[in-house]
Amino acid sequence: MNFREAAINRLVLWNVDLTLVDVAIVTRDAYAEAFRHVTGRPLVKLAPAMGRPDSEIVFETLAVNGIVAQDDHLPRFLSALAVAFADRRKRLAKEGRMMPGAKDALKAVSRLDGVVQSVLTGTIKGNAVHKLKAFGLDKHIDFDLGGYGEEVYPKATLLQVAQGRAKQRFGTPFTIANTVLIGDSTRDVQAARIGGAAMVAIASGRSTAAELREAGADVVLPDLSNASEVVAAVAGLTSPVDRKAG
Structure with a gap:
């Protein structure tokens, strides 16, 4: 990827899952194969999953199936x-779906001055890719x-890990003043609040708009279908005017 590294001052x-894509059927099949293996x-x-x-x-899957976890x-x-999911990757587009507006939203946000985009996900890195x-x-x-599921940290900590990686790359400190998390669950909102990021919540998953607002999201959108709204939310939350580092 060729990012304008010298000018990066916004991290999105x-x-x-359920923010950008929904591939639950393939994911379950991959889990079943990994469990059997x-x-x-x-x-x-x-x-x-519930945003975890x-x-x-x-660990919970092992427990509910009567398996005592070993080291x-x-x-x-x-x-x-990772192997089971990679073996099924050709099924993703056929049996899964892209969430409405996801592609246009990513493209529109990429046009903001000084922005770099990554992922903060419970999914392991290879599967997220x-x-x-x-x-x-x-x-x-x-x-x-990004921050990924194999790193065995709470999502709030993963957020700070991602901010640290961005700072190491670009030399810019990333805080609540210039970091935005976009996600669909109350766990995402909690991670943003604890980890130090502004939050754009998308009511496209299992959390309702009311639940996302109550959890403390800065902006709640019904979905990603209006790219201009997504860009406006990110721009507003990362503007230097009236924003304080947390």
Whole structure:
């Protein structure tokens, strides 16, 4: 990716699932294959995602299926999940969907002065890349700056990790004054509040607009279909006027 590195002073982090794409069917199949590979048993119940990282979902999935987690279970499971998902990547565009307006929103935000976009997701990095590439949504994303599910941190900490990576790359401190998280769950809102970012919440997932507002989102949009609204929200939340670093 060729970003105007010397001028970068806005960081926009996108949640992936139910914000940009919905590939739940393929994800479940990949989890089932990884579970069988690691435990030798069929998957009966998959723990709900609810905005949580893959690492947390793995531990709960093992527990609800009666498996006592061992020290090597998580790395083995995540490795198997990456392989199983990659094997199914050609199914993503056929059996999944891009969320309404996602491509235009990413493109429109990319035109803002000084912006770099990455992802903050509970999905492991390789799978996040596959999900976005399947729908042509990777063009404006710098994946190296993101926070991912295999890093085994709470999402708020992952946000700060991403800010640190961006600071190391561009030399600019990233705080609530110039960082925006765009996501669909109350967990995303909580991560922004704790981690230090402004929050644009999209009511396209399992959290309602009212729940997102109550959680403390700065802006709530019904979906991404109006790219101008998304850009206006990001621009307003990262303007130097009346914005204070947190």
